[in-house]
Amino acid sequence: MNESERQVRQITQKSEDFSKWYVEIVQKAELADYTPMKGMMVIRPHGYAVWENIQRALDLRIKAAGHVNAYFPLFIPEGFLKKEAEHVQGFSPEVAWVTIGGKEELEERLAVRPTSEAIIGHMYAKWIKSWRDLPVLINQWANIVRWEKVTRPFLRTTEFLWQEGHTCHETAEEGEAETLKILALYKEFCETELAIPVLAGRKSLSEKFAGASMTYALEALMSDGKALQMGTSHNLGQHFSKAFDIKFEDRNQSLQYVWQTSWGMTTRTIGALIMVHGDDSGLRFPPRIAPVQVMVVPISIGNWRATVLPAAQAAVDELRRSGIRADIDAREEATPGWKFSEYEMRGVPLRVEIGPRDVKAGQAVLARRDTGAKETVPLASLGNRVAALLEEIQAGLMSQARTFLEANIRDAADYAGFKDILEKSRGFVRASWCGDDACEARIKAETMATIRIIPLDEEEAKTDAPCVACGRKGQALAYFARAY
Numbered sequence: 001m002n003e004s005e006r007q008v009r010q011i012t013q014k015s016e017d018f019s020k021w022y023v024e025i026v027q028k029a030e031l032a033d034y035t036p037m038k039g040m041m042v043i044r045p046h047g048y049a050v051w052e053n054i055q056r057a058l059d060l061r062i063k064a065a066g067h068v069n070a071y072f073p074l075f076i077p078e079g080f081l082k083k084e085a086e087h088v089q090g091f092s093p094e095v096a097w098v099t100i101g102g103k104e105e106l107e108e109r110l111a112v113r114p115t116s117e118a119i120i121g122h123m124y125a126k127w128i129k130s131w132r133d134l135p136v137l138i139n140q141w142a143n144i145v146r147w148e149k150v151t152r153p154f155l156r157t158t159e160f161l162w163q164e165g166h167t168c169h170e171t172a173e174e175g176e177a178e179t180l181k182i183l184a185l186y187k188e189f190c191e192t193e194l195a196i197p198v199l200a201g202r203k204s205l206s207e208k209f210a211g212a213s214m215t216y217a218l219e220a221l222m223s224d225g226k227a228l229q230m231g232t233s234h235n236l237g238q239h240f241s242k243a244f245d246i247k248f249e250d251r252n253q254s255l256q257y258v259w260q261t262s263w264g265m266t267t268r269t270i271g272a273l274i275m276v277h278g279d280d281s282g283l284r285f286p287p288r289i290a291p292v293q294v295m296v297v298p299i300s301i302g303n304w305r306a307t308v309l310p311a312a313q314a315a316v317d318e319l320r321r322s323g324i325r326a327d328i329d330a331r332e333e334a335t336p337g338w339k340f341s342e343y344e345m346r347g348v349p350l351r352v353e354i355g356p357r358d359v360k361a362g363q364a365v366l367a368r369r370d371t372g373a374k375e376t377v378p379l380a381s382l383g384n385r386v387a388a389l390l391e392e393i394q395a396g397l398m399s400q401a402r403t404f405l406e407a408n409i410r411d412a413a414d415y416a417g418f419k420d421i422l423e424k425s426r427g428f429v430r431a432s433w434c435g436d437d438a439c440e441a442r443i444k445a446e447t448m449a450t451i452r453i454i455p456l457d458e459e460e461a462k463t464d465a466p467c468v469a470c471g472r473k474g475q476a477l478a479y480f481a482r483a484y
């Protein structure tokens with residue numbers, strides 16, 4: 001066993017124990033670490049750099065769609081949360097409360113925000129007076145606390161980071177259009193930046209956000225066959241505007257409640273990147289989101305500091321000049337083999353190797369993380385070739401993930417077949433559903449599968465088949481899966 005193999009063998013094989021593999025990757029690649037507080041993680045620099053790239057790419061899109069950023073308080077008075085009955089009921093099991101400030105007991109408890117509809121609704125009531133004030137299109141980047149019982153880094157933690165958009169509109173139609181516009185924006189973001197294909201659709205009423213009229217969601221398939229919700233967009237109707245008295249004078253001088261939406265995407269997306277693209281050797285980051293896109297490793301043979309290092313450094317400088325996130329590992333104490341497996345584990349999309357012979361020949365060796373393929377290129381054309389390869393890798397990861405998703409959507413005609421798919425292959429099961437909450441609850445209790453989405457397209461959702469579980473008339477074709 002050589003050094004590189006030894007390094008790799010320290011990671012549990014993905015096929016052997018997926019959960020263990022996941023947790024090991026998170027820690028060994030230094031994305032996150034556990035803390036003494038249960039369910040609370042530290043996002044380490046390597047993980048935070050991924051989040052910064054996600055933030056940057058998503059923030060650009062949110063702003064291009066006309067929104068602006070603001071920041072609202074971390075604490076929400078208990079009375080605010082209680083104003084929308086369904087909202088408080090939905091969130092109360094997981095709210096953390098502040099009861100003492102300094103040495104004084106508070107007159108009213110403060111919730112650490114589990115989401116910000118309540119405080120934002122209160123402020124909007126103050127700010128919005130006329131139809132001229134609409135639409136209000138505000139987004140906030142913030143941390144959120146939800147007291148979770150079972151936690152896993154990035155996927156479910158007591159505190160997490162997200163963006164939450166909160167908008168107000170004059171009409172129901174505009175509210176609905178905004179909700180769907182964001183759903184489409186999220187889908188494009190997931191597929192372009194994260195190279196993760198998603199199914200977009202509406203949630204069943206039992207899975208909708210507490211206080212929303214309708215929740216739309218994006219679902220991705222992890223490589224263990226379980227689904228992960230990537231983002232949600234809620235049409236809040238007038239639930240919160242009535243509870244918080246957010247009224248405006250319309251174009252006919254009559255007072256109306258605004259129509260609202262809210263939508264969010266979280267640090268969970270980092271968990272999705274790990275579980276969709278990772279393999280037995282570790283992470284595989286799509287280049288557009290990778291903290292480091294290219295790692296240059298000078299081959300340390302002989303008098304390499306004099307012969308190889310200047311050429312390797314020049315290669316990094318050139319790549320950086322052309323806007324590529326390149327870095328060099330010129331450490332003396334680690335061998336090239338050790339470095340190779342280290343950056344494979346950390347998911348760096350492309351490695352550049354330069355040794356004494358390469359310098360003499362004016363060339364470098366490029367090694368792809370996604371396929372393992374290697375090629376030799378002249379140093380003179382390094383920048384162009386690297387740029388082209390990064391695009392190929394991005395497209396290749398997307399194509400692999402799409403093939404996997406498509407191969408793992410199966411139709412079930414009856415309940416036995418439905419259960420069989422979930423036991424043997426997992427993935428999404430497409431089946432007819434009667435529309436009854438009780439039937440959905442029974443399916444969940446018996447199979448651990450929930451309705452992930454119902455397609456938006458009426459043709460796609462149309463079904464003549466009876467409900468897969470109860471045999472009554474089917475209302476819609478739904479995508480079921482076991483989910484994180």
Ligand SMILES: [Zn+2]
Pocket residue numbers: 433434435436439440467468469470471472
């Ligand atoms: Zn049914």
